[in-house]
Amino acid sequence: xxxxxxxxxxxxxxxxxxxxxxxxxxxxxxxxxxxxxxxxxxxxxxxxxxxxxxxxxxxxxxxxxxxxxxxxxxxxxxxxxxxxxxxxxxxxxxxxxxxxxxxxxxxxxxxxxxxxxxxxxxxxxxxxxxxxxxxxxx
Amino acid sequence: xxxxxxxxxxxxxxxxxxxxxxxxxxxxxxxxxxxxxxxxxxxxxxxxxxxxxxxxxxxxxxxxxxxxxxxxxxxxxxxxxxxxxxxxxxxxxxxxxxxxxxxxxxxxxxxxxxxxxxxxxxxxxxxxxxxxxxxxxx
DNA sequence: TTTGTGAATGCACTATTTTGCATATTGGAA
DNA sequence: TTCCAATATGCAAAATAGTGCATTCACAAA
Numbered sequence: 001x002x003x004x005x006x007x008x009x010x011x012x013x014x015x016x017x018x019x020x021x022x023x024x025x026x027x028x029x030x031x032x033x034x035x036x037x038x039x040x041x042x043x044x045x046x047x048x049x050x051x052x053x054x055x056x057x058x059x060x061x062x063x064x065x066x067x068x069x070x071x072x073x074x075x076x077x078x079x080x081x082x083x084x085x086x087x088x089x090x091x092x093x094x095x096x097x098x099x100x101x102x103x104x105x106x107x108x109x110x111x112x113x114x115x116x117x118x119x120x121x122x123x124x125x126x127x128x129x130x131x132x133x134x135x136x137x138x
Numbered sequence: 139x140x141x142x143x144x145x146x147x148x149x150x151x152x153x154x155x156x157x158x159x160x161x162x163x164x165x166x167x168x169x170x171x172x173x174x175x176x177x178x179x180x181x182x183x184x185x186x187x188x189x190x191x192x193x194x195x196x197x198x199x200x201x202x203x204x205x206x207x208x209x210x211x212x213x214x215x216x217x218x219x220x221x222x223x224x225x226x227x228x229x230x231x232x233x234x235x236x237x238x239x240x241x242x243x244x245x246x247x248x249x250x251x252x253x254x255x256x257x258x259x260x261x262x263x264x265x266x267x268x269x270x271x272x273x274x275x276x
Numbered sequence: 277t278t279t280g281t282g283a284a285t286g287c288a289c290t291a292t293t294t295t296g297c298a299t300a301t302t303g304g305a306a
Numbered sequence: 307t308t309c310c311a312a313t314a315t316g317c318a319a320a321a322t323a324g325t326g327c328a329t330t331c332a333c334a335a336a
Contacts, residue, residue: 012236013158020155021294022147040313053295055314060293074303074312086235094232097224098150159324178283191325193284198323212282212333260282 011065015091018064023049024057028066028080028095029103030110037070037077038114039122045129046110066091075122112136149203153229156202161187162195166204166218166233167241168248175208175215176252177260183267184248204229213260250274 019025026047031038038046044054058078061067068081082088100107112132116124157163164185169176176184182192196216199205206219220226238245250270254262 007160008240009160009163013160013163016154016163017158017293020151020158022145022151025147025151025154041311050296051313052297052315056294059314071302071313076313087232090228090232090235094225094228097228102146155323179281188326189283190285190327194324197284209283209332214283 012087014064015066015087018061018066019091019095021057021060023047023053024061025095025098026103026106027054027057027061027078029098030106031067031078031080032092032095033100033103033107034110034114035080037079039075039077041075042110042113042122043078045113046106048109073121109133150225152202153204153225156199156204157229157233159195159198161185161191162199163233163236164241164244165192165195165199165216167236168244169205169216169218170230170233171241171245172248172252173218175217177213177215179213180248180251180260181216183251184244186247211259247271 019028027043030043030046040051040054040058043049043058044051047054058067058069062069062078065083066081067078070077070079080092082092113122113124113129116122116129116132157166165181168181168184178189178192178196181187181196182189185192196205196207200207200216203221204219205216208215208217218230220230251260251262251267254260254267254270
């Protein structure tokens with residue numbers, strides 16, 4: 001089921017492929033930017049995509065070795081998987097070199113969204129979130 | 139015909155997509171490694187792919203802004219398009235971080251092949267090349 | 277102008293990806 | 307338990323991408 005690497009090149013092409021999708025690139029950008037964990041529904045609200053696609057994209061990123069997952073209660077939190085090899089370091093520098101202003105909307109939504117966590121738990125219903133968004137015109 | 143960039147993100151995702159194919163990644167690796175030009179048939183011999191696919195991959199790379207082309211007589215030479223922005227710098231570092239040993243075969247074929255140029259022109263028929271390859275067991 | 281070599285392209289076919297929708301699964305709260 | 311919110315997944319449709327083959331284009335040498 002999981003693809004067993006045959007070609008040593010796969011390790012590299014799979015990462016480029018993972019980053020070649022806008023939603024996935026934004027997820028990685030966010031993770032590197034906030035430098036901490038983020039849950040599926042938080043990503044969903046920040047990127048304004050639906051839940052199942054976010055889940056699928058996260059799977060691709062995980063498969064590429066770029067992120068890892070840690071469950072806390074009913075939440076799945078995702079983290080950037082930092083490695084200390086040259087390739088990963090360069091990949092991080094590459095993603096970080098993408099100008100912040102392309103993420104303006106996402107950044108403000110992300111700040112709002114993450115600030116709603118109650119001691120590490122993201123206990124926010126989508127109604128509350130949508131109200132907040134409307135109020136702040138995000 | 140040419141795709142007119144709509145989303146500023148395209149500039150980035152298109153590069154990752156371009157590098158997500160093994161043949162294309164090898165072409166870029168080679169270009170950065172030799173730090174000069176290379177013709178289509180040289181690439182073809184070095185990577186042992188057919189001519190029309192090489193041409194198509196080069197088109198994708200060109201479209202991504204990673205390379206440019208300069209015709210000399212009947213040859214098309216391709217060059218890495220160096221930009222001095224952070225993103226391109228990071229992309230180059232990323233590709234360069236891929237270990238040389240993955241390209242061992244390609245490197246020796248490339249050295250042989252490029253050394254056959256006669257004052258900048260790659261005037262080598264495929265028979266000659268194939269003979270040389272056989273002789274040197276490449 | 278004819279011929280040959282290097283390179284590009286159009287088309288059909290196959291393969292891979294992405295998406296939407298419906299349906300699971302998991303774990304906490306009532 | 308039962309219910310609900312968070313997340314994952316199976317499947318089919320739609321969109322993209324890669325390949326092979328034939329053909330065409332470009333250019334230079336005969």
